[in-house]
Structure formats: structure tokens, C-alpha cells
Amino acid sequence: MVTKMEPLTEHRGVRRPVVYGFLRLVRVSPARHEALHAALAEYCHRHELALSGVFTERTASTEGSAAFTGLLDVLELQDTYGVVLPALSHLGPKAIAVLRQTRITAARSRLLVVRSPRDGRPGGLAPARAAPARARRRSSGPAPALDTDM
Numbered sequence: 001m002v003t004k005m006e007p008l009t010e011h012r013g014v015r016r017p018v019v020y021g022f023l024r025l026v027r028v029s030p031a032r033h034e035a036l037h038a039a040l041a042e043y044c045h046r047h048e049l050a051l052s053g054v055f056t057e058r059t060a061s062t063e064g065s066a067a068f069t070g071l072l073d074v075l076e077l078q079d080t081y082g083v084v085l086p087a088l089s090h091l092g093p094k095a096i097a098v099l100r101q102t103r104i105t106a107a108r109s110r111l112l113v114v115r116s117p118r119d120g121r122p123g124g125l126a127p128a129r130a131a132p133a134r135a136r137r138r139s140s141g142p143a144p145a146l147d148t149d150m
Contacts (some may be wrong), residue, residue: 017081019044019112020074021054022067024090036086043084043114051084057092068100075107082110 021040025033037054044051053074057067074080083104091097104111 015079016048016050018052018077018079019049019082019084019110020052020071020080021084022057022071022090023054023086024057024092026058026060039086039114040084043112047112049081049084049112052080062096072103072107075104075109080109082112084112085114087115088113 021037023033023036023040025036033056040054041051043049055067055071057065059065071083075083085091088097088101091100101111
């Protein structure tokens with residue numbers, strides 16, 4: 001009797017986790033905007049995530065901007081996995097970034113960071129340093145994904 005083998009998961013139509021990007025682009029050129037958007041798309045492609053949209057904040061406003069409010073709204077959707085950022089600095093100045101990070105995690109969403117700061121604090125501007133595999137964190141906080149600068 002010959003049994004038919006099922007295809008591997010990679011060959012099936014498995015839904016990718018849905019994420020939304022967030023960019024804070026105050027006084028940034030269109031070329032830089034395109035590059036950051038492309039970096040988010042590439043990150044999502046490489047990590048098998050479905051980038052469903054990117055919210056872009058263009059003003060140096062307070063914690064409750066229209067772009068961030070829109071992001072919070074989509075985080076309430078059932079299939080949303082998380083938020084992807086080029087760096088934690090895209091959440092805004094440190095005081096605002098801490099509030100925003102709290103609101104994202106309170107929505108039970110993962111915060112995925114393409115490039116994380118050396119010191120691990122939100123809003124840091126230092127480039128990430130490669131960490132040994134055994135020293136990588138396993139927590140519900142920001143999830144650094146790439147160890148190189150963009």
C-alpha cells in the first residue's frame with residue numbers, strides 16, 4: 001500500500017504573522033523615507049512576517065499623534081502580531097517612547113526592532129553590537145532582529 005505524504009509546511013499556504021510598521025520621520029527626505037520603508041519590508045520578508053501597512057508620523061508631536069493612534073487601532077485587530085520599527089528612536093523622544101512602548105505591549109503586541117541600541121533603552125541612538133547567541137534575551141520586551149546598522 002502506497003501512502004501519499006503530506007507536503008512540508010514551507011510548501012503549504014501558511015499565513016504569516018501580521019505586523020505593522022511605524023516610522024517617525026520629521027524633516028526627512030523622500031529617499032530616506034523610501035529606504036526605511038524598504039528596510040522594514042526586507043526585514044519582514046526575511047523573517048516571514050506579513051507587513052500589512054506602515055504608519056508614518058511626520059510631526060514632532062506628543063504621544064497621541066494621529067499616526068500612533070492609527071497604529072494602536074490596528075493592534076486591536078485579532079490577527080495582528082506586532083509592530084516593526086527600524087530603531088526604538090522611531091517611537092519618539094525618550095519620555096514619549098517609554099509611554100508608546102508601554103501602550104504597544106499593553107495591546108499584547110510584540111515590538112520588533114530591526115536595529116536596537118547598545119544600552120537597550122528606548123530612544124537610544126547608538127548602533128547595535130552583535131551579541132553572542134547564548135547572551136541573547138528571551139523576553140516579552142523589544143525583540144532585536146538584526147545585529148547590523150542600516
